[in-house]
Amino acid sequence: MSLIVNHVSYYYNRNTAMQSKAVDDVSFVVQDGEFIGLIGQTGSGKSTLVQHLNGLIKTQEGQICFNGEDITDSDFDLRAFRSRVGLVFQYPEHQLFEEDVFSDVCFGPRNLGLTKSEVELRAYEALKQVGIADESFYQSPFDLSGGEKRRVAIAGVLAMKPEVLILDEPTAGLDPRGRDEILSLIRKLHDQNNIPIILVSHSMDDVAEYAVSLLVMHDGKLVYDDSPRNVFAEHRTELEEMGLSVPEVNKIMHLLREKGIPAPADAITIKEGVEACLEILR
Amino acid sequence: MLRDITLGQYYQTESVLHRLDPRVKLMGTLVFLISLFLFQNFTGYIVATLFLVSMIALSRVPVSFMFKGLKAVIILLMITVLINLFATPGETVVSFWKLTITKEGIYTALFMMFRLIYLIIGSSIMTLTTTPGNLTDGMEKALSPLSHIRVPVHEIAMMMSIALSFIPILLDETDKIMKAQMARGADFESGNIFRRVKNMVPLLVPLFISAFRRANDLALAMEARCYRGGSGRTKMKPLKYHLRDLAGYVILAVYLAAIIVVPRVVDKIFVQ
Numbered sequence: 001m002s003l004i005v006n007h008v009s010y011y012y013n014r015n016t017a018m019q020s021k022a023v024d025d026v027s028f029v030v031q032d033g034e035f036i037g038l039i040g041q042t043g044s045g046k047s048t049l050v051q052h053l054n055g056l057i058k059t060q061e062g063q064i065c066f067n068g069e070d071i072t073d074s075d076f077d078l079r080a081f082r083s084r085v086g087l088v089f090q091y092p093e094h095q096l097f098e099e100d101v102f103s104d105v106c107f108g109p110r111n112l113g114l115t116k117s118e119v120e121l122r123a124y125e126a127l128k129q130v131g132i133a134d135e136s137f138y139q140s141p142f143d144l145s146g147g148e149k150r151r152v153a154i155a156g157v158l159a160m161k162p163e164v165l166i167l168d169e170p171t172a173g174l175d176p177r178g179r180d181e182i183l184s185l186i187r188k189l190h191d192q193n194n195i196p197i198i199l200v201s202h203s204m205d206d207v208a209e210y211a212v213s214l215l216v217m218h219d220g221k222l223v224y225d226d227s228p229r230n231v232f233a234e235h236r237t238e239l240e241e242m243g244l245s246v247p248e249v250n251k252i253m254h255l256l257r258e259k260g261i262p263a264p265a266d267a268i269t270i271k272e273g274v275e276a277c278l279e280i281l282r
Numbered sequence: 283m284l285r286d287i288t289l290g291q292y293y294q295t296e297s298v299l300h301r302l303d304p305r306v307k308l309m310g311t312l313v314f315l316i317s318l319f320l321f322q323n324f325t326g327y328i329v330a331t332l333f334l335v336s337m338i339a340l341s342r343v344p345v346s347f348m349f350k351g352l353k354a355v356i357i358l359l360m361i362t363v364l365i366n367l368f369a370t371p372g373e374t375v376v377s378f379w380k381l382t383i384t385k386e387g388i389y390t391a392l393f394m395m396f397r398l399i400y401l402i403i404g405s406s407i408m409t410l411t412t413t414p415g416n417l418t419d420g421m422e423k424a425l426s427p428l429s430h431i432r433v434p435v436h437e438i439a440m441m442m443s444i445a446l447s448f449i450p451i452l453l454d455e456t457d458k459i460m461k462a463q464m465a466r467g468a469d470f471e472s473g474n475i476f477r478r479v480k481n482m483v484p485l486l487v488p489l490f491i492s493a494f495r496r497a498n499d500l501a502l503a504m505e506a507r508c509y510r511g512g513s514g515r516t517k518m519k520p521l522k523y524h525l526r527d528l529a530g531y532v533i534l535a536v537y538l539a540a541i542i543v544v545p546r547v548v549d550k551i552f553v554q
Contacts, residue, residue, distance in 0.1 A: 051461065054465060056461050056464060056465060079467070079469065082464060082465055082467060083467050086465070087465040089458065089461070089462045089465070092462065094458075094459065094462075094488055094491075094492060095459055095462040095463060095466075095484075095488050096488065097483065097484050097487035097488050097491075107463075107466055107467075107468075107484065108466040108467055111466065111467030111468060111469070112467055142491075156466055157465070157466065160466065160467065
C-alpha cells in the first residue's frame with residue numbers, strides 16, 4: 001500500500017470573484033502501517049485535504065497516486081476506489097440512517113456488491129472490533145450513547161475493509177470517557193489491522209500520544225512533516241503563532257526549565273513526562 | 283450544483299438600493315410587477331425597460347449575476363414562448379405540417395417572453411439588494427395593520443426568516459451527509475428513477491433527523507430567551523423612513539403614472 005500526494009492544490013469558488021485557496025501545493029507520502037497525525041487550526045484545509053484522498057473532492061491541481069495508480073485520471077473508477085480508503089467524517093454518527101445498528105453497518109459492504117453472508121460477516125466483525133455488545137445489534141442506532149453511536153459509525157467504514165483509514169476529528173464533541181474509548185479503539189485498530197491511519201485532530205496531546213509522523217497545516221499549506229517530537233521541540237514558537245500549541249506535558253517541561261530544573265525539552269507524552277519528573281526527583 | 287440557483291439570493295455590495303427601506307422595495311417590486319400588465323404595446327415596454335435598466339444600474343449588482351437567475355426558469359420561458367407562438371390565431375406568416383405561426387403569435391410570444399424576463403429580474407433585484415432578515419422585517423412592518431384582524435403577522439414573518447436562514451445550513455448539511463454516504467459506497471448518480479429514489483433514503487433520513495434536531499435546539503434557545511411571540515416585542519434596529527425612502531415612493535408614483543399615461547398618449551398621436 002502506498003499513497004502519494006503530489007503538489008495538490010484546491011480552490012473554493014474557482015474562477016470567480018470569490019475564489020479562495022483551501023489547499024495550497026501540498027505533498028506527502030503515506031507508507032504502510034504508518035500512524036499519521038494531521039493538525040491545523042479550523043479552516044486550515046485539513047478536511048478539504050483528506051476528502052481528496054478518497055476522491056470525494058476532485059483534484060484541481062496535482063496528482064494523488066494510490067499503489068502506483070493515478071486517481072486523478074479521468075478513467076479511474078472512483079466509486080470502487082472509495083471503499084479502499086476509509087474516511088470517517090466529523091460527527092460520523094449524523095450519517096446513521098437504518099432502523100437497527102447491524103443494518104447500518106451492512107450498508108457499506110452491501111454497496112460493494114458482496115454476498116449477503118459476506119456482508120453480514122463483515123458487519124459482525126466490524127461491530128465486534130469497535131466493542132459493541134451483541135445485545136445492541138438490533139437496537140435503533142438513535143438509542144445509543146454518543147460514544148457508542150460514533151463507534152457504530154466507525155464500524156460502518158471498517159466493514160468495507162479499507163486499506164487506509166482516515167478519521168476526521170473523531171473525538172470532537174465527546175465527553176472525556178467517550179474520547180478515551182475512541183482513541184484507544186483507534187490505536188487497537190492500528191495494531192490489529194496494521195493499516196495506515198491518518199488522524200485529523202486539533203488536540204496536540206492526542207497526536208503526541210499516538211502519531212509516528214506529524215503533518216501540520218496552516219492556511220492551506222503543509223508547513224511541517226516530521227516526527228511529533230521534532231515538530232514540537234523545534235517549532236514551539238511558530239506553532240503558537242499559528243494558533244496551535246504544544247502538548248500540555250511539553251508545556252510543563254518548558255516551565256520547569258524556565259525555573260532552572262533540568263527537565264527534558266523533548267518529552268511530549270504523559271508517560272515521558274512522568275518518567276522525566278521521577279528522574280528529576282531521584 | 284444546488285448553489286447555482288441565484289433566484290432569491292442576496293448580493294453583498296454598497297448601493298442606494300441596498301440602503302433603501304425594505305418596505306419601499308417591496309412596494310416597488312409589487313408596483314413594477316403590476317405595471318407589466320398595464321400596457322399592451324411597444325411604448326410601454328420602453329418605459330418599463332428604462333425603469334428596469336436604471337434600477338439595475340442603481341443596484342450595482344453585476345448584470346451577469348442577475349441573468350444567471352434566469353437559467354433556472356429557461357424551460358418555463360421556452361414553453362410559454364412556443365405555446366404563444368403557435369397557438370395565437372390571426373394572420374398567417376408561415377405554416378408547415380399542422381403548425382402555423384401568425385403575426386399576432388410572434389408579437390404575443392415576444393411580449394410574453396419580455397414580460398416574464400422582466401418579472402423575474404424585477405423581483406430578483408429586490409432579493410439581491412435586501413438581506414432575508416431585512417426583507418421579513420419589512421414584510422412584518424408593512425403587513426402589521428393586518429394584525430388588528432387577528433392575522434398572526436409577526437409569527438408568519440418569524441417563520442419566514444427562520445426558513446430562509448435554514449436554507450444554507452441545510453444545503454451544507456446535505457453536502458456533508460452525501461459525501462459521508464458516498465465514502466461508504468453510496469451511489470446517487472446512476473440507475474433508473476426508482477433506484478435513484480431508493481438510493482436517496484440514506485441521505486434523506488439523516489437530513490430529516492438533523493433538521494428536526496436543529497429545529498428543536500432553536501426552539502429551546504428561543505424559549506430560554508423568553509421568546510413568546512410578537513406582542514410587546516421591540517426591535518434593536520426598528521425600521522424608520524429616511525428622505526431617500528420618500529424619494530423612492532415619489533419615483534415609484536411617477537413611474538406608475540408614466541406607464542399608464544405614456545403608452546396611451548403615444549397611441550393617440552399615432553392614430554391621428
